[in-house]
Amino acid sequence: MNPSNQMSIPSEAPSHPLIDMLNLNRFIFCPGCLIGTVITSITSCLKERGLTSKDYAIVSGIGCTGRSSGCFKAPAFHTTHGRAIPFATGLKLANPKLKVIVLSGDGDLFAIGGNHFIHAARRNIELTVLCINNNIYGMTGGQVAPTTQIGDITQTTPYGNVEPPFNLVSLAAAAGSTYVARWPGYDTLRLQKSIFKCIDNEGFSFIEVLAPCFVQYGSKNKLGDAVEMLEWLKKQVKIKVDWTPHQATFDFKKGIIICGEFVDEKREGYSKKIEQVRIEVQYKKIKNKDSKEEYD
Amino acid sequence: MSNAKIQEKRILTSGNAACAEGAITAGCLYFAGYPITPSSEIAAYMAKRLPQVNGTFIQMEDELASITSCFGASYAGKKAMTATSGPGLSLMAESIGLGVMLEAPAVIITVMRGGPSTGQPTNASQSDVYQTRYASHGDYEIIVLAPSTVQEMYDLTIRAFNLSEKYRIPVIVAADGILGQMMEVVNLHTNIELIERKKPQVPPEDYKPFESFDDDLVPGMAIAGTNYSFYVTGLTHDIEGNPQMTPEAAETLIKRLCDKIKIARPQINDWEEKHLDDAETVILAYGINARGVPEVVKQARQEGFKVGYVRLKTLWPFPDELMERIAQMGASKVIVCEMNNGMIIREVQRFRHLFTVSGITIPTTIPFSPKFIYERLLKEV
Structure with a gap:
């Protein structure tokens, strides 16, 4: 995040079509960053579904994408680093009617919050998780992330990264996510179709959104400005239908990033299962009215 | 009361069970925890009791997740609790600060055992007294209660919920390994005053999440799933919830967060x-x-x-x-x-x-x- 690039909204600017659902004064993202595109994509989907702020909640962690929750006019929670998913878990279980959307970065969700991610996916709790992947820690100055590719230069890998990255698609699928997709952030049509599926999926849904960071990643790896980086990304993206998560290659060196939907299945969600337990327990309790077990 | 079965009744029970039953009596409907000696019986009891009263029990992947999910549940309008011991409270330190900053009510039970590190899991201790007070970084005030009997495990857990709701702050009950495990006779009460959090005092369009109108400096709390839109953040913020990085913003916010507890000391202590x-x-x-x-x-x-x-x-x-x-x-x-x-x-x-x-x-x-x-x-x- 480069503070000098903060956008200021002139008062005479034409009204934004989603003005009722967005807080434009909290868009602090660098010009050319796709985080704003993802926020408006989510908001467009919510609007099209006729959902209002009493129907959903937005949760984010820390980092550039962490600041995105503030852009929504809704119950929005900017939590601690890595803990967006646990916070969202509490919200969802305490009010299962809410559509809970987690919006956070690759470092937040897969380094410091990695454990929460895999367990939420394993439970198949009804959350929509969007990971805005810029392959680097942007806010803190461009350090190596669990998604940084081998050989890449970052602030903390000045001689080139030696760690292999996570493939977020296969990780999410292996952990039990019932919807998994990967899209470039500029492809808002496909992204929005995916977001609709996430909102409808009664289980754990995950979308990896590619959003290159020209300020930190591009400058250190000589990939050019925002537009040049988008062109660079576009050349590598190959959209495939019905490919498995194992085939979801993500490799800047080979110039191949496979995008598409990789998992889309129906499995009963966690809050539904908890509700079933409640019903069974309470039915038994009515049957055995003088249960002696109550305080043991 | 949601549970009509609780009547004035004397039972022989353990400190941990009394604590959990106290939580149920106080209206706790969400428990998230992670197994740790000597507090695990609280989670076990809640796992059994909560489905009976329409509540939710979840065993999370660690204590970081447990406490954070409690604040999520709190912002969805439920009374929430977690229970742990010293090593788990160490992990919760980060989110205790979040709870203070978001002014989210929740109750944390710590059944103290020996330390540092793994220490003596099956023994009692009072060595986490500073931990309960200073766990998280930053300037803040917190409420910590110290039960001495199994009856107080029940009573003070109820009080912890009341204080937490009233002052919108995480409240810690600092018990210990012996108190958690020992058994004594407990009177379960029927007529208890239960305090619910202050609701928003203005309509949705005028609502600012951290604006307090009363002498107690406690803002009314909106929850998700209502007509109120609000943004809450762990960043230093103004009354509207906007992140503010000015020295004045830090002073104003931290002073209010501390003062709301300081001025209430005669009622709390x-x-x-x-x-x-x-x-x-x-x-x-x-x-x-x-x-x-x-x-x-x-x-x-x-x-x-x-x-x-x-x-x-x-x-x-x-x-x-x-x-x-x-x-x-x-x-x-x-x-x-x-x-x-x-x-x-x-x-x-x-x-x-x-x-x-x-x-x-x-x-x-x-x-x-x-x-x-x-x-x-x-x-x-």
Whole structure:
């Protein structure tokens, strides 16, 4: 995040079509960053579904994408680093009617919050998780992330990264996510179709959104400005239908990033299962009215 | 009350079970925890009880997740609780700060065991007194209660929910390994005053999440799933929730967060006292370690020594007014008894201008016996 690039909204600017659902004064993202595109994509989907702020909640962690929750006019929670998913878990279980959307970065969700991610996916709790992947820690100055590719230069890998990255698609699928997709952030049509599926999926849904960071990643790896980086990304993206998560290659060196939907299945969600337990327990309790077990 | 089955009733139960039943009585409908000795029975009890009362139990992947999900549940309008011991509270430190900043009510039970690190999982301790107060970074105030009996495990857990709802702050109940495991008779109450959090005092369009209208400095709390839109953040923020990085914003916010607890000290702080009217020496103790003190005082008074005692039921905010009261009542010496290397004694030492302070502070795992305290007392009086 480069503070000098903060956008200021002139008062005479034409009204934004989603003005009722967005807080434009909290868009602090660098010009050319796709985080704003993802926020408006989510908001467009919510609007099209006729959902209002009493129907959903937005949760984010820390980092550039962490600041995105503030852009929504809704119950929005900017939590601690890595803990967006646990916070969202509490919200969802305490009010299962809410559509809970987690919006956070690759470092937040897969380094410091990695454990929460895999367990939420394993439970198949009804959350929509969007990971805005810029392959680097942007806010803190461009350090190596669990998604940084081998050989890449970052602030903390000045001689080139030696760690292999996570493939977020296969990780999410292996952990039990019932919807998994990967899209470039500029492809808002496909992204929005995916977001609709996430909102409808009664289980754990995950979308990896590619959003290159020209300020930190591009400058250190000589990939050019925002537009040049988008062109660079576009050349590598190959959209495939019905490919498995194992085939979801993500490799800047080979110039191949496979995008598409990789998992889309129906499995009963966690809050539904908890509700079933409640019903069974309470039915038994009515049957055995003088249960002696109550305080043991 | 959602559960009509609870009636005034005497039962024989463990401290951990009494604590969990207290939570149910207080209206707790969400529990998230992670197994840890010697607190695990609280989670086990809640796993069984919560589905009966339409609540939700979840065993999370760690303590970081447990406490954070409680704040999520709190912002969805449910009373939420987690239970742990020292090592787990260490992991919760980060989110305790989040709870303070988001002003999210929740109750944390810590059943203290020996430390540092893994320490002595099956033993009791009072060595986490500072941890409960200073776990998270930053300037903040917190409320910590110290039960001494299984009955108080029940009563103070209910009180913890009430304080937490009233002041919109995480409240910690600091029990210990013995108290959690031991069994005593408990009176389960029917007529208990339950406090619910302050609701938004203005319509949605005028609502600012951190604007307080009352003298208690506590803002009305909107929850998700209603017509209220709001943004809450762990960043320093203004009354609208906007992140603010100015020195003025830091001062305004932190002062209010601390002051809402400081000004409420007379309502929050609670203790038991005896013989302060004529005592020259006062024994100060709390928690499991206070249980032998009344016998010591009785014995000493029979021998003609003017001894009294105070037992703290709230550790934090520290009851400064009690220290002033001890001095006003004429005592010239305070002896602090605690099962650690000296924690509460440092708070008492702030009042050395009022009386002399000495301590029996031992990082042991068993409460001090009356005989032991009495022998030490004889050297002091």
